[in-house]
Amino acid sequence: MEYIGVNFKDKFEKFSDLWMPRIVSQFNNYHIKLVKVKGEFTWHNHTDTDEFFLVLDGSLDIHFRDGKVKLDPGEMFVVPKGMEHKPSAEKECHILLIEPAGTINTGNIVNAMTVQENIWI
Amino acid sequence: MEYIGVNFKDKFEKFSDLWMPRIVSQFNNYHIKLVKVKGEFTWHNHTDTDEFFLVLDGSLDIHFRDGKVKLDPGEMFVVPKGMEHKPSAEKECHILLIEPAGTINTGNIVNAMTVQENIWI
Numbered sequence: 001m002e003y004i005g006v007n008f009k010d011k012f013e014k015f016s017d018l019w020m021p022r023i024v025s026q027f028n029n030y031h032i033k034l035v036k037v038k039g040e041f042t043w044h045n046h047t048d049t050d051e052f053f054l055v056l057d058g059s060l061d062i063h064f065r066d067g068k069v070k071l072d073p074g075e076m077f078v079v080p081k082g083m084e085h086k087p088s089a090e091k092e093c094h095i096l097l098i099e100p101a102g103t104i105n106t107g108n109i110v111n112a113m114t115v116q117e118n119i120w121i
Numbered sequence: 122m123e124y125i126g127v128n129f130k131d132k133f134e135k136f137s138d139l140w141m142p143r144i145v146s147q148f149n150n151y152h153i154k155l156v157k158v159k160g161e162f163t164w165h166n167h168t169d170t171d172e173f174f175l176v177l178d179g180s181l182d183i184h185f186r187d188g189k190v191k192l193d194p195g196e197m198f199v200v201p202k203g204m205e206h207k208p209s210a211e212k213e214c215h216i217l218l219i220e221p222a223g224t225i226n227t228g229n230i231v232n233a234m235t236v237q238e239n240i241w242i
Contacts (some may be wrong), residue, residue, distance in 0.1 A: 050147075050148035068124065076153070
């Protein structure tokens, strides 16, 4: 039997909308998500989970109330549970997120950027 | 405050031994590990967890009893809990693994390739 891996480049070619996570895999109760981002997201936090960010293409800033981290391709950061953060990117940036299944992208905030559905590709 | 991400390339420059995972970060109860591999690993399985593989450099085969998956850079695969597998790489390959803290690299098998320690870099 030939098993097939998940190719991130192939997956990113399947969608173009921003801030709209696509689930590409699951391990245990965690979802692996790909997201295209550009501009500013919403300040929010996740009260019950850390959040894993890995930049695959482009450059991402994650702002905190007392500073920020800048991530380039091949760089990752874990935002601790409960820590307010606001991702932003000047140019389109492609990132991989890992978080528990059911985690809402805007955490404790509900607004126009909130995505309730689980979209697999 | 300036926060710092984990740069995989910088981390890989800090070690050269094969099949010896280095922990670079943690989220919730999961460890993010970098590993350099070459040659064949041990057939094993993890009875209580799925295992996340992402290839960052080189090419990795993960053999199963009924087939295999071949992963190139930017490709990932989740080995399901309990599924026997044997990673191998013809040339040196750099991978990222995610698994629960305390997961033993050789799973249900203990041999010369077993790493008991948690080595952070």
